[in-house]
Amino acid sequence: MLIVQKYGGTSVMNCDRIQNVANKVAKCAQKGNSLVVVVSAMSGVTDEILGYGHHFTPLPNEREMDMALSSGERITAALLSIALNNMGLKAKSLSGRKAGIKTDSVHTKARIKYIDTTYMRKLLSEGYIVVAAGFQGVDENGEVTTLGRGGSDLSAVAIAGALGADTCEIYSDVDGVYTTDPRIESKAKKIEKISYDEMLELASMGAKVLLNRSVELAKKWNVKLYAKSSFSEDVGTLITGEDNIMEKPIVSGIALNKNQARVSLYGVSDTPGIASHLFNTLANANINVDMIVQTVGRDGKTNLDFTVPKDELEKAKLCLATYKDATLEFDTEVAIVSIVGVGMKSHSGVAAKAFKALADENINIMMISTSEIKVSVLVDIKYAELSVRILHSIYELDK
Amino acid sequence: MLIVQKYGGTSVMNCDRIQNVANKVAKCAQKGNSLVVVVSAMSGVTDEILGYGHHFTPLPNEREMDMALSSGERITAALLSIALNNMGLKAKSLSGRKAGIKTDSVHTKARIKYIDTTYMRKLLSEGYIVVAAGFQGVDENGEVTTLGRGGSDLSAVAIAGALGADTCEIYSDVDGVYTTDPRIESKAKKIEKISYDEMLELASMGAKVLLNRSVELAKKWNVKLYAKSSFSEDVGTLITGEDNIMEKPIVSGIALNKNQARVSLYGVSDTPGIASHLFNTLANANINVDMIVQTVGRDGKTNLDFTVPKDELEKAKLCLATYKDATLEFDTEVAIVSIVGVGMKSHSGVAAKAFKALADENINIMMISTSEIKVSVLVDIKYAELSVRILHSIYELDK
Numbered sequence: 013m014l015i016v017q018k019y020g021g022t023s024v025m026n027c028d029r030i031q032n033v034a035n036k037v038a039k040c041a042q043k044g045n046s047l048v049v050v051v052s053a054m055s056g057v058t059d060e061i062l063g064y065g066h067h068f069t070p071l072p073n074e075r076e077m078d079m080a081l082s083s084g085e086r087i088t089a090a091l092l093s094i095a096l097n098n099m100g101l102k103a104k105s106l107s108g109r110k111a112g113i114k115t116d117s118v119h120t121k122a123r124i125k126y127i128d129t130t131y132m133r134k135l136l137s138e139g140y141i142v143v144a145a146g147f148q149g150v151d152e153n154g155e156v157t158t159l160g161r162g163g164s165d166l167s168a169v170a171i172a173g174a175l176g177a178d179t180c181e182i183y184s185d186v187d188g189v190y191t192t193d194p195r196i197e198s199k200a201k202k203i204e205k206i207s208y209d210e211m212l213e214l215a216s217m218g219a220k221v222l223l224n225r226s227v228e229l230a231k232k233w234n235v236k237l238y239a240k241s242s243f244s245e246d247v248g249t250l251i252t253g254e255d256n257i258m259e260k261p262i263v264s265g266i267a268l269n270k271n272q273a274r275v276s277l278y279g280v281s282d283t284p285g286i287a288s289h290l291f292n293t294l295a296n297a298n299i300n301v302d303m304i305v306q307t308v309g310r311d312g313k314t315n316l317d318f319t320v321p322k323d324e325l326e327k328a329k330l331c332l333a334t335y336k337d338a339t340l341e342f343d344t345e346v347a348i349v350s351i352v353g354v355g356m357k358s359h360s361g362v363a364a365k366a367f368k369a370l371a372d373e374n375i376n377i378m379m380i381s382t383s384e385i386k387v388s389v390l391v392d393i394k395y396a397e398l399s400v401r402i403l404h405s406i407y408e409l410d411k
Numbered sequence: 412m413l414i415v416q417k418y419g420g421t422s423v424m425n426c427d428r429i430q431n432v433a434n435k436v437a438k439c440a441q442k443g444n445s446l447v448v449v450v451s452a453m454s455g456v457t458d459e460i461l462g463y464g465h466h467f468t469p470l471p472n473e474r475e476m477d478m479a480l481s482s483g484e485r486i487t488a489a490l491l492s493i494a495l496n497n498m499g500l501k502a503k504s505l506s507g508r509k510a511g512i513k514t515d516s517v518h519t520k521a522r523i524k525y526i527d528t529t530y531m532r533k534l535l536s537e538g539y540i541v542v543a544a545g546f547q548g549v550d551e552n553g554e555v556t557t558l559g560r561g562g563s564d565l566s567a568v569a570i571a572g573a574l575g576a577d578t579c580e581i582y583s584d585v586d587g588v589y590t591t592d593p594r595i596e597s598k599a600k601k602i603e604k605i606s607y608d609e610m611l612e613l614a615s616m617g618a619k620v621l622l623n624r625s626v627e628l629a630k631k632w633n634v635k636l637y638a639k640s641s642f643s644e645d646v647g648t649l650i651t652g653e654d655n656i657m658e659k660p661i662v663s664g665i666a667l668n669k670n671q672a673r674v675s676l677y678g679v680s681d682t683p684g685i686a687s688h689l690f691n692t693l694a695n696a697n698i699n700v701d702m703i704v705q706t707v708g709r710d711g712k713t714n715l716d717f718t719v720p721k722d723e724l725e726k727a728k729l730c731l732a733t734y735k736d737a738t739l740e741f742d743t744e745v746a747i748v749s750i751v752g753v754g755m756k757s758h759s760g761v762a763a764k765a766f767k768a769l770a771d772e773n774i775n776i777m778m779i780s781t782s783e784i785k786v787s788v789l790v791d792i793k794y795a796e797l798s799v800r801i802l803h804s805i806y807e808l809d810k
Contacts, residue, residue: 027463027466027467030467031467061486064426064486064490065489065490065493067426068426068429068430068490068493068494068497069493069497072493072496072497073492073493073496073497075503076489076490076492076493076496076503076504077489077493079485079488079489079492079504079506080485080486080489080490080493082485083482083483083485083486084482086478086479086481086482087460087463087479087482089478090464090475090476090478090479091463091464091467091475091479093472093475093478094464094467094468094471094472094475094476094479095467097471097472097475098467098468098471098472104474104475105475105478107478110553154509
């Protein structure tokens, strides 16, 4: 098997942990697998370099920041390769450049355009374990770029896709994806398999295992993704195409998002295009709108309810100041609770069951939005955790 | 003018010092000069990375150590470039690879083979200040190499040579080369100009401003070298060809070396080739012999006195164990004091003056060796500093 493994910052935060990673890699290699290992910077290093850069100016030259930032992963890659060589394994560390990661030229948040796998394939065919510095690539002029937050995950998924690897294993300090946050519901269970789409919905709602960019890329390139822990032997969670999941659960997990604020516009004239105009204005200001509910009152006026990230609320208020004839209300004391599951597509009554369970506990639902695989409700923030536990229980996710 | 500047680890040890370097660079650029700035890693960083590597094994894979070590200079180069860009100057940091530094493949102590200056020249012609990561290059396979101790100085001198720069300025925390160590003789004076050869003799004797490899390279490529301080405006010391020095002083400086031990072989049979055999044996064991004195006693037996570095004495003893018919003596309580000056070539009596001055103070001279521009004497280590001060005074170096 050809396996791509990725180890994050806490998994390589010191030499002992790097040795631990080397042991895991060695074990996998000794089973006869070919391996590409992608590593992050030792945790703290990237922040340290960012701190240096921002010492000089709040807006340091981004080409130069990439030059400095990319060093963190190079060091980890070299150290892991030293540990592996010392164990008698053939290993070679590669910078993003040598790994053939070609990106666009948007420094500090570049996108991978393609990967020239020639050199990696050569090393693999010679029996090397390839240790690639994550988070980085080079643009068409050979300038070093970095991929932004979660960049090393992206490197790993992209390499797995380009090499046609059998699996891509993302190691962190959590051992997989849970039916909900175990800090909220101790009965939360680790999910064995989950589809890309479900993972995207759970991740965007606050699950912190994988960033959406990586899951989207894995979906696009059909990479079998494992979320695993560096500190256990657990199989972790497999994130894969829906077709690869035989038993599709109706509900896979419950997500909670406490970072959204509600905006309500009452009494907008119900002229065509009003919503379009409003949301275009917000989009142009780079404000991400999540839930949207539009109703027309008996007076023929439109009421618009939607949510925006709390830290973008002030910006949203400025945008909305032009709607002079409308009454505006804002509420930051809200939370979005979401039920996610591909099985919903073929089962009815999922949402109704949720509404009833919350009503039975006197939890008022302020907004509802649904998609093919998700039902989200907006509730008072004080009921956020309770709502999660109620929904987790009625869909028997603790079983 | 085209100027290459090099700033060492203590000159860039934190962001404030990097800003200080940026200010110096800016000042020089604003005078209309073209500039290539070569930087070391922030002081401590290289040792930190070495420590990481040696955590895994006393002999970490050297190719991988180079990959890790070279990151230190990249970070400094990027940070200095950020500071310069922030001051409104055009600057770009280059890794050893991008600066075109081509080396052999001897990892951790590679030698520069040549420099492809195409990209640096292009940037200079576009008005950029080039900030190059010192200490590193790439071999013919594009693998990252490092140049060993003092490597950033070598980078700077080699770049200056390859670009045909007008001067190469080496900045450290000392403001030049002194007539002797000011900690020994407070009357020591900074030397304005000194020849490459004198500098080589002074440096090999313990002056810590420049390593010999750099001075040799500067001599070979006829690079005008300035030793300057990052923390003052002093002009420093110019190290240049003898021909560029109009007034050649008889004596330029007094050097002290307390790291040598004396070895004496008495009563070796005076057969031809005995010395040759002995010193070949030592050379094969990589022991550097410095002073050598051979005498034949009245009994027709040969006495051989020579010095070796103290930390190689045990190895030397093993080599000498085969000379069973000789009496061996070792003395670690010795010091070599040297008088260095190109003017000696055309002046006689320099050595005699020294011997008399030491004798007047009852300092016994145990060995003498002379070259065209140097007279060295071996004395009891307890007279080391006193000898330096006496010689410094009789040649009027404090004037």
